[in-house]
Amino acid sequence: MPSTQTPPIAGAAVDPPSLRPSIDDAAIERVEPSALRARLEALKADGYGMLLDLGGVDYLARKPRFDVVYHLLKMSAQRAGVSEVGTPARVRILCGVDGDEPHLPTAMDLWKSADWAEREIFDLFGIVFDGHDNLRRIQMPYDWEGHPLRKDYPVRGPARERAPRPAFANKNNVQAGTPPSGRTLEALQDQVKRVREGGQSS
Amino acid sequence: MTMSTQPLTPEIVSQEGNAMVLSMGPQHPSTHGVLQIMLEIEGETVVKAEPEIGYLHTGIEKTAENLFWSQAQTVIERMDYLAPESNSLCYALAVERLLGITDGIPERARVIRVLFMELTRIASHCVWLGTHGIDLGAISVFFYCFDLRENILDLQEAAGGARMHPNYVRVGGLNGDLPNGFLAKLDAFIEKFPGRMRDLRGLLQANPIFQDRTIGVGILSPEAALEWNVTGPSLRGSGIGYDVRKAFPYTGYDSYDFDVPVRSEGDAYARFLVRLDEMEQSHRIVEQARRRLDTPGPVLIDDPKVTAPPKETIALSMEALIHHFKIVSEGFRVPPGDVYQSVESPRGELGYYVVSTGGNRPYRIRTRPPSMYNLQSVKGLAPGNLIADLVVILGSLDPVFGEVDR
Structure with a gap:
């Protein structure tokens, strides 16, 4: 698939998260894929009731190539006013995975909201979440080929036959x-x- | 990866007993956009619901990676098209933090940002209330709501030049100062609002039909709200007072005096009341911001690395012309790093995880779309309810599909 994308400047081999970790108010951890599941379980038990978001990043030239980023929020399921909630703690977990079809354990059984987020990462990055019970494409059509948010995916999509002119x-x-x-x-x-x-x- | 290429068929929505599979949407009028819900129903009761999204997927995140930092803002603003300022503000704040210029944003720009955040919240809630009313058969509410929203769109147009996507908030401040006559229009709106709000409350709040349809429907317990990652008014309707404006204050929200309405019932009526109260609180913030607008001042940071010189100087100075050309043709560079910035959009916590590799284009912008997570909770809320109540549940969650699908 020929790429029409502008190559990323300064090379994707740099690892931005490691360069300036201090500008965020969240605690930032980097976890190996093998240790991810245990770490997530420990955080859930520690009161991180919300999996705020789950996103992917493709650092094309870096090893490991992909980062899956978990944003967790410490929140308990008690009815509480604004002052009681205060400023909840946030944790960001970065997990690097490599390969053309990387695998990670699912977090769906810990937080139900991981369902669509993991489907989206699978759809747009091609990262497979083992144990996810409904891992289908979510944004792209079900018969789409390729994973559009990968950096080697052309921005205008794959070359296709043009529709006849009216x-x-x-x-x-x-x-x-x-x-x-x-x-x-x-x-x-x-x-x-x-x-x-x-x-x-x- | 065989399962990935399967379309959703009745076999995938598991069929048991007398259940029947029904596809609601993607052109159903109550879905407020393009949403398909595969329903497994027994009689009129929903057994299982699986929303199918992606009909409005436009690849905004991918497009943004191929634009300059300042150009990306134009596509990002199109995600939540009912509250454009919340998108552009959140993105601008994230980039400003990467640039390290957060403290340099002029005070007047910060006040106007807050002003438009709250105006857009009122406008967005107006659309929600109007369409929610139509779903339940209360047509006239719609006209009251859209009349009020029209005033806000006028203000938006006056300030930013466009009704829907003004692109007014920029990295480093604002596109320009408020035009002459803006404050008079704003004052007229501030004066008009409380009466309109009384009308809206009078139309629905004590209306027995509306209460019948919403009280006790779609109850979201605090536990379920956390599990499904629901934020915003829907979370506060379930009794958890988490509001990004209070928890992680940004752009000076901690200097405004306002309350965050919280209700503990967790049903569609509670979410309705929370949003109505929120509109009144937004009005309070707008009033306070208005009082701070009497002092003039700059609205754009004076940082030649980020902003172009004022238009007036371009005709007079060669350096200014070159500088302007460089900023427009090359954009500005952002030091490498990653940052997560969130704001309280009308729908909940809107967040951007922005990665820069030091170039003049964003390397990656990941959105935390509040609508998507709120909509996902339909899977937990719908079972056991009637199909007619599913319409109420959907309306009370207030999803915007530009943001769900991006």
């Missing part, structure tokens, strides 16, 4: 190309020609 767009079809003013395309072209040749416009 009749009114065909320049040879003068009848269909008659402009609303009633003047035909030929008449307009004649007029342009006369002007170009130095004659007077009628």
Whole structure:
């Protein structure tokens, strides 16, 4: 698949999360895929009741290639006013995975909301979540090929046969190309020609 | 990966007993956009519901990766088209944090940002209330709501130049200062609002038909709300007072005096009341912001690395012309790093996880779409309810499909 995408500047081999970890108020951890499941379970038991978000990043030239980013929020299921909730703790977990079809354990049984988020990462990045019970494409059509948010996926999509042009767009079809003013395309072209040749416009 | 290529068929929505599979949408009028819900029903009762999204997928995140940092804002604003300022503000805040210029944003710009965040919240809730009313057969509410929203769109147009996607909030401040005559229009709106709000409450709040349809319908317990990652008014209708404006204040929200309405019933009526109360609180913030607008001042950061010089100087100075050309043709560069920034959009916690590799284009922008997670909770809310109540549940969650599908 030829890529029409502008190559990322400064090389994707740099690892932005490791460069400036201090500008965020969340605690940031990097976890190996093998240890991910245990870490998520421990955090859930620790009161991180909300899996705020789950997203993917493709660092094309880096090893490991992908990052899956979990944003967790410490929140208990008690009815509480704004002052009781206060400023809940946030944790961001980055998990690097590699390969053309990377695998990660699902978090769906810990937080139900992981369902669609994992389907989206599978759809757009091609990362498979083992144990997910309904891992289908979610944004793209079910028979789509490729994973659009990967960096080697062209921004205009795969090369496809162009749809036939509608009749009114065909320049040879003068009848269909008659402009609303009633003047035909030929008449307009004649007029342009006369002007170009130095004659007077009628 | 065989299962990935399967369309959703009745076999996948498991069929047991007398259940029948019904596809609701994607052109159903109550879905407020393009949503398909595969329903397994027994009689009129929903046994299982599986929303199918993606009909409005436009690849905004992918498109944004191929635009300059400032251009990306134009597509990002199109996600939640009912509250454009919340998208652009959240993105601008994230990029400003990566640039390290958060503290340099002029005070007047911060006030106007808050002003438009709250105006857009009122406008968005107006659309929600109007369409929610239509779903339940209360047509006239719609006209009251859209009249009020029209005033806000006028203000948006006056300030940013466009009704729907003004692209007014920019990285570093705002596109321009408020035009002459804006404050008079704003004052007229502030004066008109309380009466309109009384009308809206009078039309629905004590209406027995409306109460019959919403009280006790679609009860979302606090446990389920956390499990399904519901945020915003829907979460606060379930008794948890989590509001990003209070929990992680941004752009000066901690200096405004406002309450966050919380109700504990967790049903569609509670979510309705929370949103109505929220509109009144937004009005309070708008009033406070209005009082701070009397002092003039700059609305764009004076940082030549990020912003183009003022238009007036371009005709007079060669340096300004070159500078302007560089900013427009090349954009600005953002130091490498990653950041998660969230704001309280009318629908809940809207977040952007932005990664920069040091270039003039964003490397990755991941959205945390509040609508998508709120909509997902339909899977937990719908079973056991009537199909007619599913319409109420959907309306009370207030999803916007530009944001669900992006």
